[in-house]
Amino acid sequence: MGEPSxxxxxxxxxPPHEVLLLAVSIPLGLGMLTRAPAPASVIAxxxxxVVVAWATAxxxxxxxxxxxxxxxxxxxxxxxxxxxxxxxxxxVFATYTAAVFVSAGMRAxxxxxxxxxxxxxxxxxxxxxxxxVRRLTAGARLP
Amino acid sequence: xxxxxxxxxxxxxxxxxxLGAVVAIVRAVMGRPLVQASAADQISTTALxxxxxxxxxxxxxxxxxxxxxxxxxxxxxxxxxxxxAADEAAREVRLLKSAILAPTATLExxxxxxxxxxANGSAGVRV
Numbered sequence: 001m002g003e004p005s006x007x008x009x010x011x012x013x014x015p016p017h018e019v020l021l022l023a024v025s026i027p028l029g030l031g032m033l034t035r036a037p038a039p040a041s042v043i044a045x046x047x048x049x050v051v052v053a054w055a056t057a058x059x060x061x062x063x064x065x066x067x068x069x070x071x072x073x074x075x076x077x078x079x080x081x082x083x084x085x086x087x088x089x090x091x092v093f094a095t096y097t098a099a100v101f102v103s104a105g106m107r108a109x110x111x112x113x114x115x116x117x118x119x120x121x122x123x124x125x126x127x128x129x130x131x132x133v134r135r136l137t138a139g140a141r142l143p
Numbered sequence: 144x145x146x147x148x149x150x151x152x153x154x155x156x157x158x159x160x161x162l163g164a165v166v167a168i169v170r171a172v173m174g175r176p177l178v179q180a181s182a183a184d185q186i187s188t189t190a191l192x193x194x195x196x197x198x199x200x201x202x203x204x205x206x207x208x209x210x211x212x213x214x215x216x217x218x219x220x221x222x223x224x225x226x227x228a229a230d231e232a233a234r235e236v237r238l239l240k241s242a243i244l245a246p247t248a249t250l251e252x253x254x255x256x257x258x259x260x261x262a263n264g265s266a267g268v269r270v
Contacts, residue, residue, distance in 0.1 A: 050154045057161055064168060074176035084167030091160020095153045102149050136177060 022065030029059025
């Protein structure tokens with residue numbers, strides 16, 4: 001018998017902060033598409049169709065992210081879906097952060113800081129997922 | 144910084160993020176699943192060592208059981224031999240008793256039956 005493949009320990013797939021923030025993205029994005037206007041800084045800086053794409057991306061990141069968290073099937077699919085959702089979210093929040101700082105300068109330190117940290121956290125988690133996917137696919141025999 | 148075309152920059156950034164996300168989601172939907180058959184390969188080295196040790200221990204226990212069975216068979220055989228010897232001795236005693244109690248018993252005849260005394264007085268009975 002040859003040497004066994006190393007055991008891949010996945011970082012927890014359902015961290016509460018991530019799951020809840022993804023979940024809240026759904027009503028926020030849907031609300032901006034249907035009822036409430038997008039943030040003023042975003043509207044001021046981007047064309048209307050980009051604002052719609054921005055709100056849609058926010059909602060989709062929530063839907064895909066929550067789906068990946070509750071997915072009990074293949075772990076690889078769940079990880080890729082989570083990565084996609086977080087990348088969408090990172091783009092949305094980075095766009096908002098830049099827009100709010102451009103519009104309001106340092107007065108936007110609180111909301112901009114929070115959203116910026118959220119975007120960075122998403123990107124860090126994307127890097128973690130990428131590493132885990134690489135290790136999983138290196139250790140497994142695919143059909 | 145006022146020369147920066149912020150709408151273009153922000154739209155471009157959002158576009159890149161959307162593109163990356165679409166690629167990842169497509170891989171999630173269309174990608175091949177992780178094969179479950181490699182589960183045996185994922186057993187840690189420690190668990191494998193435990194399994195090997197348990198197998199060796201089971202092998203030793205099996206060997207000991209075989210040895211114990213062989214010893215039990217030998218003991219049974221010795222017990223059978225001892226019983227046969229006891230039956231033979233009982234038969235000799237019965238014969239001597241009959242000879243002693245017979246009305247035609249004589250000392251010479253009894254001596255002849257017992258034969259030459261061996262070490263410690265032991266001797267076979269001649270019938």
